[in-house]
Amino acid sequence: MIRIRNVSHKIGPAPILHDISLDIPKGGITALIGPNGAGKSTLLSLIARLAVLREGEIHIDAMKIGEVSDRELARHLAIMAQSTHVSARLRVEELVGFGRYPWHRGRPGPGDRAIVESAIERFGLGPMRHRFLDEISGGQRQRAFVAMAFAQDTDYLLLDEPLNNLDIAGARSLMRLLRQMADEDGKTVVIVLHDINYAARFADRIVAMHEGRIAANGAAREVVTDALLRDVFGTDAEVSLHEGHPVVLV
Amino acid sequence: MLGPLAVLSLFIGAVPVTLGDFLHDPEGQRLLLVSRIPRTLAAILAGAALAVSGQIMQILARNRFVEPMSAGAGQSAAMGVLIATLLFPATAIWAKMSIAAMTTLIGSLGLLMILRPLPPTQPLLVPLVALIYGGLIEGLVTFFAFQTDMLQFVGTWLTGELSGVLAGRYELLWLAGLAAAACWLIADRLTVMSLGEDAARGLGLNTKVVTGAGLVAVSITTAMVVVTLGAIPFVGLIVPNIVARRMGDNLRRAIPVTALSGALLVLAADILGRVLRAPYEIPVSTLVGVAGAAIFLVLLYRERAHG
Numbered sequence: 264m265i266r267i268r269n270v271s272h273k274i275g276p277a278p279i280l281h282d283i284s285l286d287i288p289k290g291g292i293t294a295l296i297g298p299n300g301a302g303k304s305t306l307l308s309l310i311a312r313l314a315v316l317r318e319g320e321i322h323i324d325a326m327k328i329g330e331v332s333d334r335e336l337a338r339h340l341a342i343m344a345q346s347t348h349v350s351a352r353l354r355v356e357e358l359v360g361f362g363r364y365p366w367h368r369g370r371p372g373p374g375d376r377a378i379v380e381s382a383i384e385r386f387g388l389g390p391m392r393h394r395f396l397d398e399i400s401g402g403q404r405q406r407a408f409v410a411m412a413f414a415q416d417t418d419y420l421l422l423d424e425p426l427n428n429l430d431i432a433g434a435r436s437l438m439r440l441l442r443q444m445a446d447e448d449g450k451t452v453v454i455v456l457h458d459i460n461y462a463a464r465f466a467d468r469i470v471a472m473h474e475g476r477i478a479a480n481g482a483a484r485e486v487v488t489d490a491l492l493r494d495v496f497g498t499d500a501e502v503s504l505h506e507g508h509p510v511v512l513v
Numbered sequence: 514m515l516g517p518l519a520v521l522s523l524f525i526g527a528v529p530v531t532l533g534d535f536l537h538d539p540e541g542q543r544l545l546l547v548s549r550i551p552r553t554l555a556a557i558l559a560g561a562a563l564a565v566s567g568q569i570m571q572i573l574a575r576n577r578f579v580e581p582m583s584a585g586a587g588q589s590a591a592m593g594v595l596i597a598t599l600l601f602p603a604t605a606i607w608a609k610m611s612i613a614a615m616t617t618l619i620g621s622l623g624l625l626m627i628l629r630p631l632p633p634t635q636p637l638l639v640p641l642v643a644l645i646y647g648g649l650i651e652g653l654v655t656f657f658a659f660q661t662d663m664l665q666f667v668g669t670w671l672t673g674e675l676s677g678v679l680a681g682r683y684e685l686l687w688l689a690g691l692a693a694a695a696c697w698l699i700a701d702r703l704t705v706m707s708l709g710e711d712a713a714r715g716l717g718l719n720t721k722v723v724t725g726a727g728l729v730a731v732s733i734t735t736a737m738v739v740v741t742l743g744a745i746p747f748v749g750l751i752v753p754n755i756v757a758r759r760m761g762d763n764l765r766r767a768i769p770v771t772a773l774s775g776a777l778l779v780l781a782a783d784i785l786g787r788v789l790r791a792p793y794e795i796p797v798s799t800l801v802g803v804a805g806a807a808i809f810l811v812l813l814y815r816e817r818a819h820g
Binding site for chain 1: 572575576577701702704705707708709711712714715716717718719757758761762763
């Protein structure tokens with residue numbers, strides 16, 4: 264479980280998060296949604312210790328952020344940051360292989376290689392494993408980065424807007440892969456999503472944020488409502504139900 | 514390819530020699546041991562170390578077009594030698610070298626601090642700022658040298674050439690070679706760094722330690738080359754770029770190729786410099802500079818066509 268208690272955060276003089284307390288239970292997919300500037304990405308990078316936590320406490324199981332070492336945390340939590348623009352020319356299989364770095368620190372064993380192989384196969388990267396990252400499409404690159412996070416073999420997987428720049432086929436297949444990781448491998452996936460419909464369709468829980476506060480927290484049906492769209496997103500789009508899932512009619 | 518070129522290098526110089534001279538003539542053997550072998554080794558060591566240090570600098574600065582020799586590190590090393598010579602004229606070479614390594618480290622740290630806030634969306638801004646930064650330090654060096662009548666000495670540090678290499682006067686370059694070899698030992702860490710600071714920390718890498726280690730390696734390399742040969746620009750720029758094009762940035766695989774290619778480039782330029790106007794010589798930095806500037810332009814245009 265990720266326990267967030269009384270977390271506030273400023274970037275420069277600008278307050279980004281106000282006194283946030285939130286429990287993200289173990290297992291399943293939790294989606295963070297909210298308009299631009301709501302503080303979703305900031306909260307995610309605080310959980311992943313990429314931004315320095317100054318006010319409040321975050322625990323991941325028994326590990327306290329700020330006290331646990333980067334190296335230890337890297338074996339329990341993987342983060343895929345928003346900008347996966349990497350200037351380094353690496354081959355797909357090399358990138359996925361670096362997901363094992365927290366475990367082997369430079370000396371991969373047969374176990375590491377087996378996990379990398381299974382990640383490459385699972386994410387359908389076999390045909391392009393020897394290509395360089397700047398030679399494949401944006402969707403394939405995004406998949407390679409998720410495969411790297413998968414190879415890191417952590418209980419927790421944090422993703423910041425992984426659907427950016429993906430077409431509908433790429434976005435759906437990526438979400439299905441994440442769903443599979445939650446259902447079959449028992450991973451806890453926390454994902455920042457821009458598109459509410461993807462959150463409603465694939466996530467077990469939705470946390471809606473607004474101006475640095477938690478606006479709603481619960482199952483998709485409870486959270487995604489006309490009122491949420493009006494109050495949090497400031498738009499009058501309608502919500503309809505399709506086979507039990509709320510769908511925003513845009 | 515390096516082997517034959519190295520052998521060729523042994524036979525080329527102001528005094529013509531044959532294999533027989535090296536084998537039978539004591540004067541020929543002395544020439545070989547005191548001048549030709551040291552000179553060839555110096556070119557190989559300096560070329561390899563400079564190319565690797567360029568590759569490391571490009572990772573630390575997160576930009577492909579930065580190179581320590583022209584981006585402040587080389588000039589800071591010259592500043593260090595100047596300070597050492599002015600303040601402690603009687604001091605030993607290793608003390609001058611240590612001071613030069615220190616000023617180089619400070620100079621490189623300064624560069625990274627200046628580069629950090631630049632927007633990553635403007636990749637060409639980084640080399641421009643780095644060149645201006647290097648030019649500023651060079652201006653300072655020249656000013657102090659002018660004030661203290663040291664301009665001639667400074668000239669030898671700012672223009673790298675190998676005609677002065679003799680046994681006993683190039684051995685510091687082995688330190689530069691060692692620094693480059695040490696980079697190969699932490700190649701995986703450096704490659705993880707190239708994924709970006711956030712991704713690297715997400716993988717549990719201590720980015721501060723790796724940045725520090727990389728900077729120390731770059732500084733030692735640059736300072737040793739400047740102290741023994743003088744500044745040789747562009748090797749650290751073009752070699753890593755060409756290697757990255759062909760085999761990517763996985764440093765465990767790339768660093769040996771980079772080192773070999775850098776050694777080849779400097780050795781070839783030195784041989785050419787000995788031949789073109791024989792019995793006079795063209796400094797290796799001039800030849801590499803002319804060729805390097807042309808290749809740099811091609812690289813820039815290619816990058817823009819890609820991006």
